[in-house]
Each structure stands twice: as C-alpha cells, then as structure tokens.
Amino acid sequence: MATVPSDWSERSKELSVLLARSGLGDRQAFARLYERSSAHLFAVVLRINRDRAQAEDVLQEVYVNVWRAAKSFDAAQSQPLTWLTSIARNRAIDSLRRRQAEPQTQPANLNDDEDRNVYDDVPDDNAPTPLEMLGRASDARALARCMDGLTPPQRQSVALAFYDGLSHAEVAEHMREPLGTVKSWVRRALLALKACLDGAVARERSAGSP
Amino acid sequence: MDYSRPALADRLGAEYVAGTLRGPARRRFEALLAAHPALRASVRDWQDRLMPLSASLAPVAPPPRVWQRIETRIGFRPAAAPRWWAQLAVWRALAGVATAATLALALVVATPPPAQAPIVVVLSATTAPAGGVTPASFVASISADGRAMVTRPLTEVSVQPDRALELWAVPPSGAPRSLGLISASGATVVRQGKVLKDTAALAVSLEPPTGSPTGLPTGPVLYVGKLSS
Numbered sequence: 001m002a003t004v005p006s007d008w009s010e011r012s013k014e015l016s017v018l019l020a021r022s023g024l025g026d027r028q029a030f031a032r033l034y035e036r037s038s039a040h041l042f043a044v045v046l047r048i049n050r051d052r053a054q055a056e057d058v059l060q061e062v063y064v065n066v067w068r069a070a071k072s073f074d075a076a077q078s079q080p081l082t083w084l085t086s087i088a089r090n091r092a093i094d095s096l097r098r099r100q101a102e103p104q105t106q107p108a109n110l111n112d113d114e115d116r117n118v119y120d121d122v123p124d125d126n127a128p129t130p131l132e133m134l135g136r137a138s139d140a141r142a143l144a145r146c147m148d149g150l151t152p153p154q155r156q157s158v159a160l161a162f163y164d165g166l167s168h169a170e171v172a173e174h175m176r177e178p179l180g181t182v183k184s185w186v187r188r189a190l191l192a193l194k195a196c197l198d199g200a201v202a203r204e205r206s207a208g209s210p
Numbered sequence: 211m212d213y214s215r216p217a218l219a220d221r222l223g224a225e226y227v228a229g230t231l232r233g234p235a236r237r238r239f240e241a242l243l244a245a246h247p248a249l250r251a252s253v254r255d256w257q258d259r260l261m262p263l264s265a266s267l268a269p270v271a272p273p274p275r276v277w278q279r280i281e282t283r284i285g286f287r288p289a290a291a292p293r294w295w296a297q298l299a300v301w302r303a304l305a306g307v308a309t310a311a312t313l314a315l316a317l318v319v320a321t322p323p324p325a326q327a328p329i330v331v332v333l334s335a336t337t338a339p340a341g342g343v344t345p346a347s348f349v350a351s352i353s354a355d356g357r358a359m360v361t362r363p364l365t366e367v368s369v370q371p372d373r374a375l376e377l378w379a380v381p382p383s384g385a386p387r388s389l390g391l392i393s394a395s396g397a398t399v400v401r402q403g404k405v406l407k408d409t410a411a412l413a414v415s416l417e418p419p420t421g422s423p424t425g426l427p428t429g430p431v432l433y434v435g436k437l438s439s
Contacts, residue, residue: 027286034277039269046270048229056276063280078254082261086227089264093229093236143262158228162263167232190224190256197259 011036015080023070030067037081038063041088048092048165058095062088093165146196154189157182214248223252227260310334310347310364317351328353331412333435348392348414348433350377356406359389360397367394374419378427380411380434391421411436 015037021029041062046055065087073083147155153175160171172182213219225231226239243249281287314332333348352359361377369375375394378386379402389405392398392414415422416429 031277034280038276039271040264040267042272042276043267043270044264047267056272059272059276060279060283064283067280067284078257079261082257085261085264086257089229093232097233161228161230162260163267165229168230171230186228186230187221187224190228193259194220194224194256 012079012081015084016075019066019070019073019080019083020075022067023073030070033066034063037084040081041084044085044088045092047163048089049095054095055092058091059088062091065091089165096165142197142200146193146200149196150189150192151185153177154185154192157185158189158193161186213242213246216248219246219248219252223249223256226253227256306347306365310349313364314349317349329406329437331435331437333412333414333433336431336434348435350400350412350435352405357401359400359402359405361392361400362397363394369394369416372419373416373429374421375414375432376417376421376427378413378415379405379409380413381408382410385426386413388422388425391417406437409437 015033018029018033018036022033038059042055042059045058045062046052049055049058062084066084069087073080150158156175157171160166160174161168166174168183168186169179171186172179175182177185211218213222222231222239226236231239239249243253278287310332314330317330318327329352331350331352333350335347347364348361349364350359350361367375374391377389377392377398377400379389380386389400389402389412390398392400412435413427413431414433415427415431417427422428
C-alpha cells in the first residue's frame with residue numbers, strides 16, 4: 001500500500017538516527033538504512049527511468065553517494081527521507097540525459113508515435129497514472145488541500161514533471177499542448193502550491209502558539 | 211544574473227526540484243548552488259514542499275544484487291574471490307622454489323671446485339603435507355668422485371619424534387639402496403662410497419627411528435631428486 005505523507009515525518013525520524021550513525025561509519029546502521037529506504041527510492045528512480053538495469057545502477061550510485069555524504073547530512077536542515085529522495089531524484093533525472101533528445105529543437109519528435117508511446121496514457125505495467133498518485137499523496141495534510149486548489153491541467157502537468165521526470169517539452173508532448181502553455185501551467189501550479197503550503201504552515205504555527 | 215534575487219532564486223529552485231530544469235541549465239544550476247546560499251535555501255524549501263509527493267509511490271524492492279554491489283563499492287566486502295595468481299600460497303610456493311634454486315646455485319658457486327665440481331641434487335617434496343612432515347626440499351651435494359655426500363634441508367623439516375628420514379639411491383631399474391638416515395634439521399655427511407654408481411635419483415622416505423627394517427623404503431617417499439648425467 002502506498003505511504004501517505006503523514007508517515008513522512010515518522011519514517012524520517014527513524015532514518016535520521018540511522019543516517020547519523022552511517023555518517024560515523026556504522027556499517028550496520030547503513031545496512032539498516034538501505035533496508036528501510038531502498039524500496040521507496042527504487043520506486044522513485046524506476047518511475048523516472050523505467051529501464052530496470054539503469055534504475056538499479058542509479059540506485060547503487062545513490063547509496064554509494066549517501067554513504068559518502070552521510071557525514072554532511074544535517075538533521076536540523078532537512079528531513080532524511082526528503083534528503084534521500086532528492087538525491088535519488090537528481091540521479092534518476094541525470095540518468096535520462098541520453099534519452100532527452102532535446103525535443104524542443106526537434107519538432108519531428110512531436111509526430112513520432114513511437115516516441116510518444118513511452119509516455120502513453122495506457123500504462124504498460126499497470127502503474128498508477130501521475131494523477132492517481134497525486135490523489136493518493138493528497139490523502140493527508142495540507143498537500144491535499146493545496147493540490148485541490150490547482151486547476152486540472154496544472155495538476156496534471158506538475159504530476160507528469162514530478163513523478164515521471166518529464167521535461168517541459170515532454171509534458172507538452174504528452175498533453176498535446178503548446179510548450180509555452182505547459183510552462184506557464186507548471187509555473188503557476190508551483191507558485192500556487194507554494195503560497196498554499198506556506199500559508200498552511202503559517203496557520204499551523206499561529207494555531208500552535210497561545 | 212543576480213541569483214540572490216528572491217523571485218529568481220525561487221523560480222529556479224522550483225524548476226530544479228520539480229525536475230523541469232533540464233540539460234545544460236540543470237548542470238549550470240547545480241554548479242551555482244555551491245556559491246549561492248539563496249539558491250540552496252530555495253532548493254531546500256522546495257524539496258520540503260514537493261518530496262512528500264513521492265510518498266504515494268508504491269515501494270519496489272530492489273533485487274539483492276544491488277546491495278551486494280553497493281557493499282563492494284564502499285568496501286564492505288571483497289570484490290571477488292582472488293584469482294589463483296593472487297593467492298598468497300602460490301607466491302609462497304614460488305618463493306620457496308626460487309629460494310631452493312638460489313641456494314642450490316649458491317652451493318655450486320660458493321664451493322671452490324676441487325679437481326672436479328661436485329654434483330648438486332635438489333630433492334623436492336613429492337606431495338602436500340603428509341605423515342606430520344611439512345613440505346620442504348633437501349639439497350644433496352656429492353663429491354665428483356661420488357665418495358662423499360652432504361645432505362642439507364633447505365627449510366626446517368619437522369618430523370614426528372618416532373619417525374626418521376632415510377636417504378635412498380634409486381637405480382634406473384631395480385630396488386633402491388639405503389644410504390642411511392639423514393638429519394631433518396641440519397647437514398648430514400653420507401659416506402657410503404660409490405653413491406653415483408648406478409644411481410638415477412635420490413629419494414628420502416619416512417621410516418621408523420632406526421631406519422627401514424626391510425632394507426627397502428616402507429614409509430612414504432617425501433622428496434625426490436634426479437641426478438642429471
């Protein structure tokens with residue numbers, strides 16, 4: 001079953017200790033960290049880079065990196081799961097570099113059905129669509145309300161970019177909309193999310209204080 | 211560009227974290243991060259905002275080989291079983307052989323030639339450790355006239371207290387002749403006369419402390435060395 005964001009902080013707390021120990025060279029802690037987080041990070045990577053062999057390589061790189069960088073992790077600055085997921089996402093996006101054929105400079109790609117099939121509306125492996133996942137992720141907390149505040153095209157464009165690692169051009173191709181339109185959807189969606197989430201945090205804080 | 215401008219930092223951070231900042235622009239941005247605290251702060255904020263979205267992904271357990279490779283990469287486990295040429299034992303054995311060869315040569319070189327050069331025979335271990343004896347080699351140097359011979363172990367040989375080493379002259383055909391017991395730890399002078407006559411090889415066998423009761427080797431043959439004619 002998918003994890004909902006309310007678990008995010010809980011899981012992070014546990015990982016925080018393991019990450020701190022890993023930073024001190026504790027191999028058992030690092031093994032446990034892998035045990036507790038690898039299935040999540042693999043899902044993140046695999047969603048962006050669907051080539052399984054490449055995804056495995058990426059995951060390997062991610063944890064080698066984590067082991068080396070664990071010392072520099074600052075629990076006061078960021079949550080472990082956020083930190084780990086960010087590393088995994090960045091590596092996964094980097095691994096797409098070769099696949100990204102700069103579609104905006106190759107308009108022919110827009111008519112290339114073979115290329116489009118990769119991001120077809122019908123998922124090849126019964127994976128939930130980005131929109132469905134957005135719905136699941138929105139099950140909890142402020143993120144849900146803020147996602148609801150977006151227009152459907154805004155929501156879809158953000159979901160495609162975030163979950164599938166699509167570039168603006170690829171999102172445009174997928175949604176069959178002009179690049180400029182998609183860019184502004186994504187931009188506005190992110191701004192709206194920010195305003196909404198930051199507002200929620202502010203409300204939480206003022207509600208928490210006497 | 212002024213990357214400390216909040217609006218710009220915010221926009222770039224958002225695109226970077228959302229994943230829409232791509233290609234060379236992404237790499238440029240990553241290079242800028244180190245020098246611009248405003249960009250780092252923006253990225254951190256956006257990561258906090260957006261990363262929980264990934265919580266809705268159903269976990270996918272990676273295959274065990276991924277962890278094995280990680281362990282190898284960060285040195286938790288040796289890369290693989292060492293190849294035969296990387297095994298210490300192989301080099302030890304080679305070193306032993308080289309030492310034996312060196313000593314044999316040293317004997318040849320260092321011994322001043324009398325009328326004729328002595329004959330040197332290196333006896334090599336025939337098998338892996340057996341009968342409580344560690345493998346080693348003997349050198350037998352024989353005077354040119356074959357009247358005298360000195361045997362010497364190249365490395366220390368440990369023999370059980372109730373066993374002794376016996377030296378044999380092995381003819382090309384027929385039964386070996388005993389040349390007597392030899393010391394496992396030091397030099398033994400063998401005076402049997404006519405050592406070289408009708409002898410193709412020298413052998414050392416493991417025998418009872420008083421030597422072979424039958425006149426023929428009874429224990430395992432531990433070392434053998436051929437006489438080159």
